[in-house]
Amino acid sequence: MATLEIRDLHVTVEADNATKEILKGVDLTVKQGETHAIMGPNGSGKSTLAYSLAGHPKYTITSGTVLLDGEDVLAMSVDERARAGLFLAMQYPVEVPGVSVSNFLRTSATAVRGEAPKLRTWVKEVKGAMERLHMDASFAERNVNEGFSGGEKKRHEILQLELLKPKVAILDETDSGLDVDALRIVSEGVNRVRESGEVGTLLITHYTRILRYIKPDHVHVFAGGRIVESGGPELADKLENEGYEAYVKGGPVSGANSKEGAA
């Protein structure tokens, strides 16, 4: 059974000629089939955690370990991590001009699966996944994320999640910027992948809204670069009512139940 183990993870970034510690000792274990929600205010380091796990070069791991099924993730390159079964749905997916979605999907599926998918079944597979996410077929001919609306970008991320079938999926604010319809469609996509029971999900969010669609087994409050409280789904209800104030020193922070536009 696949397990992602994060132990005492410390991460810094270089900003304005200074080294700034963002993650200050993150401990978390995500097992296959489980869904963990990580909730925290803006700037608490949630994306830093996601990027660090995926291997983004801007983030420096100063101490700690990350193991996937006992393998040292931190020793792997970005592409090796993906092929080992880690998937990051990004908060801000990147535009890649001149590279079509269909070419991109096939190239990445080939890399992750270790062989090129058979053309006929592949075309069906992509078409089916796109239909379930209410994506028009013309989408495949567009360039990756170029000119996509916020909602289209997030659907495209979840499309990749469905096609690449990772062991551990990290979803960084996949809910942000989505209207209710899009949120439901995207959540259904995530739930289809979860239903397989084969993926561990790390659902990073600022708001409790998405938890109405994707039910977590565990909820963690993230503040100041570490997990400050862990519990079951009831912890999300508490955040819904009380916000993050209790976890953040020095002034009010927009709460988990605040309106998205206010963030």
Next chain:
Amino acid sequence: MAEAQKNPVPVGSTTAGQIAVAAESTVATRMSAPPSFDVADFPVPHGREEEWRFTPLERLRGLHDGTAVANGTGVKITVEAPEGVLVETVGRDDARLGKAGVPVDRVAAQAYSAFETASVVTVPKETVLTEPVRIAVHGEGGVAFGHQVIELGAFAEAVVVLDHTGDAVFAANVDFVVGDGAKLTVVSVQDWDEKAVHAGQHNARIGRDAHFKSVVVTFGGDLVRLYPRVEYAATGGEAELYGLYFTDQGQHQEHRLFVDHNTPHCKSNVAYKGALQGDDAHAVWIGDVLIEAKAEGTDTYEMNRNLVLTDGARVDSVPNLEIETGEIVGAGHASATGRFDDEQLFYLMARGIPEHEARRLVVRGFFAELVQQIGVQDIEERLIARIEEELEASVA
């Protein structure tokens, strides 16, 4: 109108641009001598002139100062044309030479003053070709001066491939005379061996409601310096000038465009893209567009983008749009030079794609829209293969 630059500009790159509203054309006055067919009308350049300041004169192998002399082993020219096309080799006094434009610098004038025979390719009026005309210019190791004329009669349609390979020190002028309502696509491929030197001026004169498309593809050579130029013989003409270059270690590739909107209601669209890698790779792009006072209803846009793959490469990109009348449909320019985008690389690698393949995807993607403009399948395939080779070489 210059676009904001997305990526940090690498050290040693310059992107300057201006939109001037001038009473007197600065595009013309910036040249050190007026256009002329006679090399004697141009002083030998010393390197500080506006039109020479980016060019390493010592690498022109004497094309600029009269010391390069044709030696009969310069280039071999082969013309392959479908039925209905007239292909001739003519002497210097043929009346059809030099009708599309006049040499603007000393090297072009040198070529015009020194060539012995010219190739004239005529596509008669209303002849629509389904296969390209192919003009192969193969360098045989020596010095040569050339002149070529491609003339399309009214409503003719043709694709012409000018394919430069081998090794030579070569200077040439090429005239494109596009008849009324005609459509000409020219693909000029500079796929020289690594020591070659090539300086050329491409003059297009576009007839009434005619369409001219030029795709300039520069890969090889030690030094390549081209002047694609366009003027309009009558209203309704349309020019599309596209270019791709891949500038490697030590190479100097210079493209100096000039679109002279000298006639009302004409269009032009310029898009050049280059990738650079290796020490002392140097690309120069000059985009001069002049909208003369009489050219009401002009619609023009020019763009240059450069992708710098490694340190040590240098780009000079200078769009220059000069507007003498406000009565136009549109005019704009953009220039951007950026490093390889690490965020794109990260995104692709985060989907399991190995780094070298991710780089290939991004570079191919960068050039894709221009490769599609070629429309000649074997050239498109060769180009893609060459891009892959260049990238392989950089990984190795």
